[in-house]
Amino acid sequence: MTPEPWLAVPIALVCVLTMLGGMYGLRLSRTTSDFYVAGRAxxxxxxxxxxxxxxxxxxxFxxxxxxxxxxxxxxxxxxxGYTLxxxxxxxxxxxxxRRSGAYTAGDFAxxxxxxxxxxxLSALLAxxxxxxxLLPQxxxxGLALRSLxxxxxxxxxxxxxVVVTLNVVAGGMRSVTLVQAVQYWFKLAAIAVPAVVLVAVWWAQGQPPPRLDLATPMADSGLAIGAYSTVSTLIALCLGTMGLPHVIVRFYTNPDGRAARRTTVAVIALLGAFYLFAPVYAVLGRVYVExxxxxADAMMLLLPxxxxxxxAGDALLALLAAGAFAAFLSTASGLAVAVTGALDQDLVRPALYRLTSGDTDGVHSFRVAALLATVVPAVLSPAIGSIGLATTVTLAFAxxxxxxxxxxxxxxxxxxxSVTGALxxxxxxxxxxxxxxxxxxxxLVPRGPWHVLVSNPAAWSVPIAFATTYLVSRLTPARVPxxxxxxxxxxHAPEGWLARPRP
Known part of the structure; x- marks a missing residue:
């Protein structure tokens, strides 16, 4: 697509508004609980x-x-699969x-x-x-900004x-929660409004309307579409969601277990509404983009x-560009908070405690960990090559x-x-x-059956992990806590049940 330097304006506007939201969160964040789980409120x-x-x-997006x-x-x-x-x-x-009362996956373990x-080990994996x-984000x-x-x-x-680091350092989870809640509705508008307009334009084009064809994959698409890859990817998406550190930490921000369940139901509805529009752009892409x-990741941006x-095409392109960059910012912010929490509790805070002879606090160590959480992937991100966004993210799910x-x-x-089984x-x-x-x-693996197996590992790595955990636990009953x-x-007990007086 032809780069348009003026598109830097809507992207810059999204970045500025994101930082303003983080600055507002700074006024609300005072305690460690605010930074980690937004005060559980x-x-x-x-x-x-x-x-x-x-x-x-x-x-x-x-x-x-x-x-x-x-x-x-x-x-x-x-x-x-993403919604499931x-x-x-x-x-x-x-x-x-939520009832576990933990801050991070390491806390739960x-x-x-x-x-x-x-x-x-849980902290390291998180x-x-x-x-x-974070790497593909x-x-x-970088690729999106260059294309635009x-x-x-x-x-x-x-x-x-820079934007994510400033937000996380400013107010932690409380800042990020406010920004991300607004950004969901902005992203929904940014993907829905252009889709409606583009479909209306397509519908008005000629008689009969242009031929649509999603029945077969494009030639030389490079996608390994088959029964195995489909099953493996679905396993990764369905079972990997609960293991993502930025998803886990969100359930600790709810007031109680009931609110956690209601949150999950609402998430399913919100994600379902958003994902309705991806096939719309795919169909239009088949018509207008050779x-x-x-x-493929830039196909949506080329349509306007x-x-x-x-x-009107410029306005729609600006909206799509702003929505895409908001997606980068919001996801990176959630990941940065989750990684920061794991680094802080199990690496940075203990190190600072030793260096300062115990004279440190959780907020200071959290901010130091935030810098480490964002700088490392920023240095490594050029190394991931040209693998598509969705493919790289699916590997993280696996x-x-x-x-x-x-x-x-x-x-x-x-x-x-048992402890041994879990480890x-x-x-x-x-x-x-x-x-x-x-x-x-x-x-490292040549194209062929072995490449399909290695590039879609969830179908065999997840069953092996479950079987190992179960078998080793059965062999080490003495290590059950x-x-x-x-x-x-x-x-499993409902909130307040343990505190009720017994007859």
């Missing part, structure tokens, strides 16, 4: 909007439409996670298993998954890093330029499903989970899935 619809804001990344554009009807299940993960989360872990090693999810921001304005690729990643003219819209899903599901529902399951799932990610990103029964009661 976020209502269901506000929290659902914030979850939608951070979950609907650039992979959702641009990448899903690009995948359907290339893959045709065989990939229409893709947006369904919250249904699984609602049924299995939403309310118990320690509360359930009463083991410092499990906590540290950081790795968060960074793996920063890399994609002609700016160097590194500028987009640097811009997102394959190979632009990367190639369709007969006149000056790692989350292979590590945290067994811990959370078995930790919530099975009393026989073995998370380690095995993490090594297998991260190895597959490295091989895929570095393109003595506090298991009390912890299970806390996870």
């Amino acid at each position: 976020v209502g269901p619809w506000t929290n659902a909007s914030a979850i939608g804001g951070e979950y609907l990344s650039a992979a959702s 641009l990448g899903v439409a690009g995948i359907v554009y290339l893959g045709g009807v065989d990939t229409l299940w893709f947006p369904v 993960g919250y249904l699984v989360l609602l049924a299995l872990v939403a309310a118990p996670l 320690q509360a359930r298993l009463d083991d410092l090693g499990a906590r540290r 950081v790795l998954i968060g960074w793996l999810y 920063l890399h994609g921001a 304005t002609g700016a160097p690729t590194w500028v987009g990643g640097l811009l997102v890093t 394959q190979g003219r632009v990367p 330029q190639v369709m007969p819209l006149g000056s 790692v989350a499903a292979s590590t945290f899903c067994p811990l959370l599901v078995l930790g919530v529902w099975w009393r026989g989970l 073995a399951g998370m380690s095995t799932g993490g090594l297998l899935s991260m190895g597959a990610v490295v091989a895929t990103v570095a393109d 003595a506090t298991t029964l009390a912890t299970m009661v806390r996870l």
Whole structure:
């Protein structure tokens, strides 16, 4: 597509408004609880909007439409998979996670298993998954800004890093929650309004209307569409959602377990409304954008330029550009908060405590951790190459499903989970899935059946992780925590039940 330098104006406006929201959050954030979980006082619809804001990344805003554009009807299940993960989360872990009273995944592991090693491994995995999810956001921001304005690729990643870091440092979760809740509704408008206008223009074009064809994948699309890859991706999306660190931490911001369940139901509705529009852009792309003219991730941004819209095309392009950049900012903000929490509690705060002989506080260490959480992926983002946004994000889902899903599901529902079993399951799932990610990103496996298996690891890494956790736990019953029964009661008992007087 032809770069338009003036598009820097709506992108800059989104960045400024995001920072203003963060500055407002600075006035509200005072305690560690404010920075970590927004004081545990976020209502269901506000929290659902914030979850939608951070979950609907650039992979959702641009990448899903690009995948359907290339893959045709065989990939229409893709947006369904992203939403279905919250249904699984609602049924299995939403309310118990909130009742656990934890701040992070590491907190939950320690509360359930009463083991410092499990906590540290969970924190490490949360950081790795968060960074793996952050990398495509920063890399994609650079590519999008270059396509839209002609700016160097590194500028987009640097811009997102600076804005996100300032927001997280300013007010932590309280700042981010406010910004993300607003950004969901802005992103919904940014994708819906152009879609309605573009469909109206298409409908008015000639008699009969242009031929639509999503029945078959485009030639040489590079998508491995088949039964195995479909099943594997669905497993990753359905089971990986509950393991994403920025999703887990959101359920600790609700006042209680009931609010957590209501939040999840609202999220499903909000995500469903958003994903209705990805196939619309894919269909229009098949009509107006020839394959190979632009990367699939940029197909949506090209439509206002190639369709007969006149000056209205510029307005729609500006709205899409602002929405895409809002997606980069909101998702990166949520990930940065989650990674910051894991780094702070298990690395930065203990280090500062030793260096200052105990003279430190949680807010100061949180801000130091925020810098580390955003700078590292900013440095590494150019290394991920040309893999599509949705593909890279799906790999992060696969790692989350292979590590945290067994811990959370078995930790919530099975009393026989042992410390050794949990450590073995998370380690095995993490090594297998991260190895597959490295091989895929570095393109170490030649094209063919083995490449399909390695680039879609969830179908085998998740069952292996679950089986390892179960079998090792059965072999080490002595390592089941003595506090298991009390912890299970806390996870499943309704709020206030334990405090009621008994006859």
